[in-house]
Amino acid sequence: MNDTLYIVVPCYNEEAVLPETARRLGEKLDHLTAAGKISDKSRVLFVNDGSRDGTWSIISGLHQSDRRFSGVDLSRNRGHQNALLAGLMTAKDRADMVISMDADLQDDIDAVDAMVDKYYEGCDIVYGVRSAREKDTFFKRVTAEGFYRFMSFLGAETVFNHADYRLMSRRALEGLAQFKEVNLFLRGIVPMIGYTTGYVSYERGERFAGESKYPLKKMLSFALEGITSLSTKPIRYITLLGFLVFLVSIAMLIYSIVRWANGATVIGWASVICKFLLVGVGNTLLSTVLMFALEGLGFWLSTAIAYVAGAVMSFFLNKHFTFHSDEVLWKAAVKFAVNVAVCYVVGYGLAWLIMDALAPFSPLPEVWWERFTKLVGMGLYTVFNYFGQRFFAFRRRGSTT
Numbered sequence: 001m002n003d004t005l006y007i008v009v010p011c012y013n014e015e016a017v018l019p020e021t022a023r024r025l026g027e028k029l030d031h032l033t034a035a036g037k038i039s040d041k042s043r044v045l046f047v048n049d050g051s052r053d054g055t056w057s058i059i060s061g062l063h064q065s066d067r068r069f070s071g072v073d074l075s076r077n078r079g080h081q082n083a084l085l086a087g088l089m090t091a092k093d094r095a096d097m098v099i100s101m102d103a104d105l106q107d108d109i110d111a112v113d114a115m116v117d118k119y120y121e122g123c124d125i126v127y128g129v130r131s132a133r134e135k136d137t138f139f140k141r142v143t144a145e146g147f148y149r150f151m152s153f154l155g156a157e158t159v160f161n162h163a164d165y166r167l168m169s170r171r172a173l174e175g176l177a178q179f180k181e182v183n184l185f186l187r188g189i190v191p192m193i194g195y196t197t198g199y200v201s202y203e204r205g206e207r208f209a210g211e212s213k214y215p216l217k218k219m220l221s222f223a224l225e226g227i228t229s230l231s232t233k234p235i236r237y238i239t240l241l242g243f244l245v246f247l248v249s250i251a252m253l254i255y256s257i258v259r260w261a262n263g264a265t266v267i268g269w270a271s272v273i274c275k276f277l278l279v280g281v282g283n284t285l286l287s288t289v290l291m292f293a294l295e296g297l298g299f300w301l302s303t304a305i306a307y308v309a310g311a312v313m314s315f316f317l318n319k320h321f322t323f324h325s326d327e328v329l330w331k332a333a334v335k336f337a338v339n340v341a342v343c344y345v346v347g348y349g350l351a352w353l354i355m356d357a358l359a360p361f362s363p364l365p366e367v368w369w370e371r372f373t374k375l376v377g378m379g380l381y382t383v384f385n386y387f388g389q390r391f392f393a394f395r396r397r398g399s400t401t
Helices: 018-034 055-065 080-091 111-120 138-153 170-177 186-192 216-230 233-261 269-293 299-322 329-361 366-393
Strands: 005-011 043-048 069-073 097-100 125-130 162-169 197-202
Touching: 005 018, 005 080, 018 043, 018 055, 018 111, 043 055, 043 080, 055 069, 069 080, 080 097, 080 162, 080 170, 080 186, 097 111, 097 170, 111 125, 111 162, 111 197, 162 170, 162 186, 170 186, 269 299, 269 366, 299 329, 299 366, 329 366
Parallel strands: 005 043, 005 097, 043 069, 125 197
Antiparallel strands: 097 162, 125 162
16 A cells, blocks of 8 residues: 555646645655555656646646656646646556545545545545535536436436546546547546546535636537547437438428428428528427436426427527518417427327336336437427417418418
């Protein structure tokens, strides 16, 4: 029990918090060394990710005053995941175990002790898992947990409520080095390495100083990176959706030609239905993503939130683009809301009743059966919604058809 530990800390414009981070990490190394858990060759490795402030100057000063602190200075800003990987690969041949954590002191440093203990128990990878998200805003809590569930739905192997606070042995790092990924999402790659794993729960604190480096735009980009780099299911679903739209379009074309040949066409009908389907595709994509991302909220709440968001988009596009309605805005909005509510309750209510009656004959797990129920409800809702919008919500004044 005297192996070398390196703590890798990616840094981007962290001059406000770095001195305190270094102090606390130095105390943690002293404590673990005195307890005989790590060798005196253990180090803290800061990775400067192209910071524009005095971050690198502070790292250099720390190294001059205490050789336990060292640093890697990237030529430019490469992003958190690349900076983290650079630190891990630098420490790989120098340490027996490496712990990665953020510089903002939100990760509980005291959890390092439990991680090291797990390492000596035989774990090659030890995940730091948040015990709760009570300090997060409602929006961040729901979207973050929804992201993990959505990743699981896509088949990606991720650890729920785990970020990048983890311990990896040298053997695990050598396994990570075999991956040649360009678009990095380490939270999904590390579980693919294998080996014995352990978990340590901790409570994430508030940022000690400075500003978050992950605003909404970056979080969305990061989430998209994870979704597209770890699973082929998005491509399959998009291909399937395109194929279904193609089949529906062919069917509608044949139907339109037959009606035209029989002299039963209504002027403008074909263009209206095409516009409606186009808006419907965008609306469906938005609703589907939200519905499955929020499925942890339950069947009715997740579908309701998804369709409220989709309905807002659908209202403005169908009013001004599809049906060119001249109805007063507030009146059209009220009628549209009534239509959506009725179609939602009827469509998903029928889907629930139908699929619930068929459930005893299905070999699928309950969660997958619920997902199929949502898809059936989506189809029924779409049919009811078209007629409701066409003949009620956006019916032109004086129109009788």
